[in-house]
Amino acid sequence: MSTQVTTGLQVRKSIELTIDGKKITAPEGSTLLDACRASGKDIPTLCYGDTITPKNACRVCMVEVEGSRTLVPSCSRKVESGMVVNTDTERTSHSRKLVLELLGSSVDLSLTKNIAKWNQNYDAEPSRFGAPSYHHRKRDDAVTGHHHPPDGETAETVHQPVKIDNALYVRDYSKCILCYQCVDACGEQWQNTFAITTAGRGFDTRISTEFAVDLTDSACVYCGNCIQVCPTGALMFTSEYEMREAGTWNEPEQTQTDTICPYCGVGCALTLHVQDNTIVKVTSPSDHSVTHGNLCIKGRFGFQHVQNTKPE
Amino acid sequence: MDLKIASGTASAEERIAVDSLLGAPSETSQGAERDESGLRVSRGGGELRQLRHQLLPTLHSVNDRIGFISRGAINYISQRLDIAPAEIYGVATFYALFDTNERPARQVHVCVDLACRAASGCTEETIPEGAIPSPCLGTCERAPSVLVIETGVTVRQEVLAPATKTQIADLVAGKSAPAEQPVAQAAPQTPNKSLVLLSRIGIVDPLSIDDYVANDGYSALRKAIAIGAENVVVEVTASGLVGRGGAAFPTGRKWAAVAAQPVKMRYVICNADESEPGTFKDRVLMEGDPFAVIESMTIAAFATGCQHGYIYLRGEYPRALRNLTNAIDVARSKNYLGDNILGSGFNFEITIFRGAGAYICGEETAIFNSIEGYRGEPRNKPPFPVEVGLFGKPTLVNNVETLLNVLPIINNTGEKYASWGSTGSKGKKLFCVSGAVTKPGVYEVTFGATLRELINLAGGLKSGSQLQAVLLGGAAGGFVGPEDLDLELTLEAARTAGSTLGSGVVMVLDQSVNMVDQLQRIAAFFRDESCGQCVPCRVGTVRQQEALARLVKSSGTGDAAIDLQLLRDLGQVMRDASICGLGQTAHNAIDSALTRLKVFSA
Numbered sequence: 001m002s003t004q005v006t007t008g009l010q011v012r013k014s015i016e017l018t019i020d021g022k023k024i025t026a027p028e029g030s031t032l033l034d035a036c037r038a039s040g041k042d043i044p045t046l047c048y049g050d051t052i053t054p055k056n057a058c059r060v061c062m063v064e065v066e067g068s069r070t071l072v073p074s075c076s077r078k079v080e081s082g083m084v085v086n087t088d089t090e091r092t093s094h095s096r097k098l099v100l101e102l103l104g105s106s107v108d109l110s111l112t113k114n115i116a117k118w119n120q121n122y123d124a125e126p127s128r129f130g131a132p133s134y135h136h137r138k139r140d141d142a143v144t145g146h147h148h149p150p151d152g153e154t155a156e157t158v159h160q161p162v163k164i165d166n167a168l169y170v171r172d173y174s175k176c177i178l179c180y181q182c183v184d185a186c187g188e189q190w191q192n193t194f195a196i197t198t199a200g201r202g203f204d205t206r207i208s209t210e211f212a213v214d215l216t217d218s219a220c221v222y223c224g225n226c227i228q229v230c231p232t233g234a235l236m237f238t239s240e241y242e243m244r245e246a247g248t249w250n251e252p253e254q255t256q257t258d259t260i261c262p263y264c265g266v267g268c269a270l271t272l273h274v275q276d277n278t279i280v281k282v283t284s285p286s287d288h289s290v291t292h293g294n295l296c297i298k299g300r301f302g303f304q305h306v307q308n309t310k311p312e
Numbered sequence: 313m314d315l316k317i318a319s320g321t322a323s324a325e326e327r328i329a330v331d332s333l334l335g336a337p338s339e340t341s342q343g344a345e346r347d348e349s350g351l352r353v354s355r356g357g358g359e360l361r362q363l364r365h366q367l368l369p370t371l372h373s374v375n376d377r378i379g380f381i382s383r384g385a386i387n388y389i390s391q392r393l394d395i396a397p398a399e400i401y402g403v404a405t406f407y408a409l410f411d412t413n414e415r416p417a418r419q420v421h422v423c424v425d426l427a428c429r430a431a432s433g434c435t436e437e438t439i440p441e442g443a444i445p446s447p448c449l450g451t452c453e454r455a456p457s458v459l460v461i462e463t464g465v466t467v468r469q470e471v472l473a474p475a476t477k478t479q480i481a482d483l484v485a486g487k488s489a490p491a492e493q494p495v496a497q498a499a500p501q502t503p504n505k506s507l508v509l510l511s512r513i514g515i516v517d518p519l520s521i522d523d524y525v526a527n528d529g530y531s532a533l534r535k536a537i538a539i540g541a542e543n544v545v546v547e548v549t550a551s552g553l554v555g556r557g558g559a560a561f562p563t564g565r566k567w568a569a570v571a572a573q574p575v576k577m578r579y580v581i582c583n584a585d586e587s588e589p590g591t592f593k594d595r596v597l598m599e600g601d602p603f604a605v606i607e608s609m610t611i612a613a614f615a616t617g618c619q620h621g622y623i624y625l626r627g628e629y630p631r632a633l634r635n636l637t638n639a640i641d642v643a644r645s646k647n648y649l650g651d652n653i654l655g656s657g658f659n660f661e662i663t664i665f666r667g668a669g670a671y672i673c674g675e676e677t678a679i680f681n682s683i684e685g686y687r688g689e690p691r692n693k694p695p696f697p698v699e700v701g702l703f704g705k706p707t708l709v710n711n712v713e714t715l716l717n718v719l720p721i722i723n724n725t726g727e728k729y730a731s732w733g734s735t736g737s738k739g740k741k742l743f744c745v746s747g748a749v750t751k752p753g754v755y756e757v758t759f760g761a762t763l764r765e766l767i768n769l770a771g772g773l774k775s776g777s778q779l780q781a782v783l784l785g786g787a788a789g790g791f792v793g794p795e796d797l798d799l800e801l802t803l804e805a806a807r808t809a810g811s812t813l814g815s816g817v818v819m820v821l822d823q824s825v826n827m828v829d830q831l832q833r834i835a836a837f838f839r840d841e842s843c844g845q846c847v848p849c850r851v852g853t854v855r856q857q858e859a860l861a862r863l864v865k866s867s868g869t870g871d872a873a874i875d876l877q878l879l880r881d882l883g884q885v886m887r888d889a890s891i892c893g894l895g896q897t898a899h900n901a902i903d904s905a906l907t908r909l910k911v912f913s914a
Contacts, residue, residue, distance in 0.1 A: 055845075056692055056846075056891070057845050057846050057847065057891075058846070058847050059846050059847050059848050059889040059890070059891075060847075062888070062889050070887070070888055070889070070890075070896065071888045071889050073692070076692055077694075091884075091888055094881070094884055094885065094888070095848075095884075095885050095888050095889040098848065098852075098881055098882070098884075098885035098889075099847050099848065099885065099889065102847050102848065102851035102852060102855065102885075103847055103851065105851075105855070106851050106854075128874075128878065129855050129858065129859075129878065130858065130862070143411075144405055144406065144407065144408045144410075144669075145408030145447070145669060145840050145841075146408075146445070146840065147836070147839060147840060149436070149836070149857075149861070150854075150857055150858040150861040150862075151861070152858075152861040152862050152864065152865030152866070153862065153865070154858075155855065155858060156854055156858070177847070178844065178845075178850070187396075187399075192313070193396075194313075194395075194396030194398055194399050195316075195396070195398055196398055197396075197398040197399050197401060197402030198402055198687065198844070199401055199402045199405040199406075200405050200406070200844070201405070201406050201408075201670070201840075201841075201842070201843060201844050202839060202840060202841070202842040202843065202844045202850060202853070203839065203842070203844065203850055203851065203853070203854045204844070205843075205844030205845075205850065208398070208401070208402070209398050209401075210318065210383070210386060210396075210397040210398045210400070210401035211383055211386075211401060211412065213318055217318045217319070218316070218318065218398065219315070219316035219396060219397075219398065
């Protein structure tokens with residue numbers, strides 16, 4: 001049944017499967033998400049990032065695969081010959097709605113892309129779990145296997161103060177959906193620094209350095225690759241954070257200029273985000289063959305000299 | 313690796329704790345040495361990182377000796393194993409038996425789980441001051457129970473059950489617990505040689521291999537070697553045996569799949585992380601007949617071509633640890649383990665791996681991560697463990713009771729074994745009967761006995777008790793009511809009745825038990841034990857607990873229908889979209905209580 005197709009330099013077998021009643025082919029090794037998106041299906045994703053191995057932790061991209069007892073995460077399940085996939089059923093809609101509600105009721109998703117659209121599409125009402133509790137619990141001190149009993153009214157959240165412990169970026173874990181991408185980017189998938197980890201268990205799981213020490217005491221090398229992959233704005237340039245606090249952050253007015261990092265000979269691609277003729281943050285294209293979105297401290301944060309003017 | 317170690321130096325005691333397991337450090341911390349000319353030659357990183365599976369044992373070693381895991385200890389372990397301190401912190405904080413804050417050397421863990429709170433009313437709020445509330449300790453037949461851990465040069469662990477509040481307070485104050493009851497008391501049918509799985513309990517000395525051999529011990533291994541590996545798989549398949557851990561997967565199919573793998577390095581894991589509330593059958597087997605665990609694992613390894621075995625034992629079972637450790641040492645000294653076992657040319661070793669307080673580590677892929685020195689989070693399936701398991705190799709994971717069934721299968725033949733039981737459920741089954749019965753304990757029955765017969769076997773209800781409900785299969789199982797007493801205890805009948813046998817829990821609850829309190833405890837249990845990886849389970853278990861709390865608080869005044877609908881919605885997303893069985897079953901018992909027992913709909 002399978003035919004050979006050539007993609008780039010690799011010869012990959014082509015797999016036949018059915019998505020929403022339509023027979024399609026997809027290259028061997030691709031995921032259901034790839035196949036669904038290639039055939040025009042709009043499947044929401046939250047924890048998925050295109051430079052990190054999918055952790056399938058958020059479970060918003062679930063689809064129904066015939067023969068499977070549970071739903072299947074499309075971001076990480078590979079296509080198989082003869083698979084019959086349904087992306088829009090009562091069960092998938094229910095799952096997506098509930099995942100959006102569970103996250104929306106416990107995490108600040110105000111900077112998460114597409115969230116309003118998906119909430120509307122899936123009829124998600126995060127408020128139905130009760131008023132969010134902003135009770136101040138020190139999440140870093142949570143005791144594994146123990147919890148404070150619910151008060152019978154409010155819905156517990158991951159709300160906590162913003163961590164500002166260095167000059168370059170802030171960590172606002174009230175916005176963290178635990179996609180694991182920052183941990184993977186810091187650790188074995190990109191940077192090999194291992195400054196951060198997932199600590200604790202269950203609802204008290206949090207991204208943390210050892211003993212929650214400040215970043216300045218941790219192994220962090222300030223490459224900012226964690227900021228690059230963060231899908232919810234929990235990790236943010238200090239420059240962006242301060243402008244947002246001051247109410248001067250104006251994304252629609254910003255321009256993005258691609259250039260090559262001038263510091264060394266590697267040739268990393270930089271995207272300079274500029275507002276009012278000032279660089280406000282630096283990213284790197286995730287599909288760039290040199291960087292895959294990654295930079296070092298110099299490329300990521302070393303832009304201040306560009307806009308230093310000569311003292312009068 | 314380029315480690316950055318923050319402040320905090322290990323004390324001498326902490327170093328001894330680590331070195332006692334890993335050996336003395338070489339000249340420099342990261343394994344570098346000086347050659348003849350005095351140059352520093354490092355061959356650290358790669359070699360050290362091969363030792364990552366020593367992380368959890370090393371953390372145990374420190375915790376056993378010091379009582380907690382300090383910054384200095386993590387820094388030292390980091391250097392010895394070449395793992396970043398943050399990663400070690402992430403692993404250490406995953407387990408409930410560890411603490412990264414200083415605490416007293418003596419910890420009194422008081423079970424506040426289903427059977428114990430039904431027996432004593434002990435809850436998180438009412439346990440004596442200084443005690444630590446604990447999930448099920450697996451001694452439900454003697455509820456309520458307490459586990460004392462006193463850390464020091466030799467760690468001491470004592471189980472006291474049943475325990476009165478005064479006794480608990482005495483334990484907190486430092487008194488010793490009286491000697492534990494003999495294990496046979498937990499199996500009221502014993503001693504009885506005609507039993508199949510419990511035939512040696514109360515008859516043999518669990519520490520004596522001579523007793524074991526004199527009572528049919530190692531006859532199955534000899535026969536297995538005589539008939540050959542392939543025929544062992546044939547017999548196990550013919551027996552119709554299915555997994556006894558709760559998922560009921562056909563054992564023969566699993567064995568055949570592992571045996572057929574092209575990769576030669578393979579592992580067998582005995583899943584002894586028995587943590588399902590109300591379950592204690594594996595504990596009784598391991599404490600009372602430890603050589604049988606070793607023998608059946610050896611047969612499994614022989615049949616499927618595994619070279620190394622792990623027993624993943626929950627951290628709260630001190631007597632099982634002692635008896636299994638002895639059994640492995642003695643079996644090795646008699647050539648039942650090690651190289652060229654009984655002259656067969658087959659080599660096999662077993663390592664005991666202690667859990668550290670995490671129900672999730674009974675999930676078969678979470679076991680792999682836990683052994684490998686990572687957080688005990690389940691992995692995505694596929695790939696399945698039979699192909700890609702421990703250390704990425706094909707791995708056979710079987711529950712203790714499942715493995716024990718292999719002995720009668722080989723001794724008798726698979727066909728004979730399959731002649732016991734019903735059409736869909738073959739063989740013998742152990743049930744953990746606890747609660748309001750006269751003689752709680754582990755009972756062996758042939759599949760097909762009814763719930764009523766089982767309760768009668770356990771001496772019937774206690775005098776004065778009226779049956780309110782029975783929890784079948786544990787917190788991940790479901791409740792049935794007094795009208796279900798004629799339910800046949802087979803996999804198929806339980807399924808038809810919309811219930812499950814799970815891990816064999818039969819917890820009998822009488823009129824004195826507050827069902828709403830039991831449901832709230834189940835919700836709290838799943839919340840505490842969720843690993844936190846996926847959203848449906850991490851947040852869903854919290855929302856489930858909150859919805860129950862709202863129903864209790866607003867009882868009679870609020871609109872229960874809204875919260876009942878929320879619970880159903882949560883149940884569906886957890887069942888449909890959670891990564892593993894924990895989240896998928898976290899609503900089962902609550903659902904059964906709402907629909908069958910009509911809790912909250914009065």
